[in-house]
Amino acid sequence: MSCCMRDAVALEARGVPTVILVNDVFKAIAHATQALLGLPDDYVENNIVWLPHPTSNKTKDVLDALVDDRIDEIRAKLLGRVAAGSANGRAPAAKPEEALVAARTAIAGLAASLQVDGAHLELDALDDGVLRGTIRIGELTCEDGSCIMPTPQLARMVEALVKPVLPQVQAVELTESKT
Amino acid sequence: MSFSVHDPRGGRTASAPLLAKRPRTLANLRIAVLDNGKEQADVLLARAAHLLKEDGAQPQFDHKPSFSRIAPAEVIERLANCDIAITGLGG
Numbered sequence: 389m390s391c392c393m394r395d396a397v398a399l400e401a402r403g404v405p406t407v408i409l410v411n412d413v414f415k416a417i418a419h420a421t422q423a424l425l426g427l428p429d430d431y432v433e434n435n436i437v438w439l440p441h442p443t444s445n446k447t448k449d450v451l452d453a454l455v456d457d458r459i460d461e462i463r464a465k466l467l468g469r470v471a472a473g474s475a476n477g478r479a480p481a482a483k484p485e486e487a488l489v490a491a492r493t494a495i496a497g498l499a500a501s502l503q504v505d506g507a508h509l510e511l512d513a514l515d516d517g518v519l520r521g522t523i524r525i526g527e528l529t530c531e532d533g534s535c536i537m538p539t540p541q542l543a544r545m546v547e548a549l550v551k552p553v554l555p556q557v558q559a560v561e562l563t564e565s566k567t
Numbered sequence: 568m569s570f571s572v573h574d575p576r577g578g579r580t581a582s583a584p585l586l587a588k589r590p591r592t593l594a595n596l597r598i599a600v601l602d603n604g605k606e607q608a609d610v611l612l613a614r615a616a617h618l619l620k621e622d623g624a625q626p627q628f629d630h631k632p633s634f635s636r637i638a639p640a641e642v643i644e645r646l647a648n649c650d651i652a653i654t655g656l657g658g
Contacts, residue, residue: 389657392603395638396654397584402647404599405587409611410657418657422625424585436657444606451607455614462615463622466651468589549615 389414390421396435398426407465411441434470437461448515487554494549505535508561509542517558519550526567539564590650594623599652601638602630608656615653624651 389410396406409420410551418432437458443451455462464470492499499509506528511521523542529535537545538560547560582650590596599644600603600616602608627649631638634656 391635391637392654392657393601395601395643396652398638398643399599399601399646399652399654400587401584402643403587404649404652405589405648406652406654407601409608409615409653409655409658412650414657428583428586431586439611439658441658443611443656446607448610451610452614455611455618459615459618462653463593463619466589466593466619466653467591 389417390424393418393421393425397427405466405468406435407462409439410434410436410442412438413441413496417426434468435465437465478541484514487556490553491519491550491557494553498545498549505529507536509546511546514557517556519546519554519557519560520563521546522562522563522565524565524567568619572574575658582607582645590622593619593651596624597648598624598626599654600626600628601646601652601654602628603634603638603654603656604632605634605658606629608634608658612653612655619653 392408393518396408400405415432418436421427422429422431439454439458441554443454445565462476470535488511491514495509495511496555502509502523506526508524508526510524514519521538523536527532527535536542543562544558546562547557550557568602598616599620602612612628612633616624616628620626629642629646631642
């Protein structure tokens, strides 16, 4: 791993901007090497593209898909433009459909508790960092509606549940409908 | 009897390395693809090179004899005529 970084630095010194593919278990070593070589504090962030470890046991199709998912980040780093969502060494954003599945998993407990009270929370789409969903209010277990929280507050709760697993989510918009 | 104790911590002995100026576009650039020999590095790098070729970059493949050693000077020398580079696998 550190040899890869040293090779990259050797190429940089010859005027060749270099991006490195590295498995994510080596983040600590990458940062230590960055410090040892006297590289800028943002060198790792700007020049390394992380892959999920391990890669040695993956099929070619899986490896191709890993690169496909990161090619925009590779391009951006070759051009010195760090891609949004890849800063600070975070994993690149998941595909939208995968992200939506992850978001639904994150709110599963909340959705289940709302369902007990007669409301159905569904997440419909994730576009440009905005997670959109619907709260369908059916026959509630309370007459005055106080058994479920107001929709804006619910949106904030969804955001709080989803953001730890999907940092790319910038906002949550819930549409309220009565059935 | 006396002992000499060496400090194993290492340290920085050279000035900060210079980083290369980034290009504005990938079109028509020669891209060095340096495979360090780790398992599957060739697959990952070949895919990246294939996709970057679609942007107009021209891959120049090379490899080094051991992933646990820095690339020999002659390898760096061969690739230094490229405009950009990608290497791996740190894994």
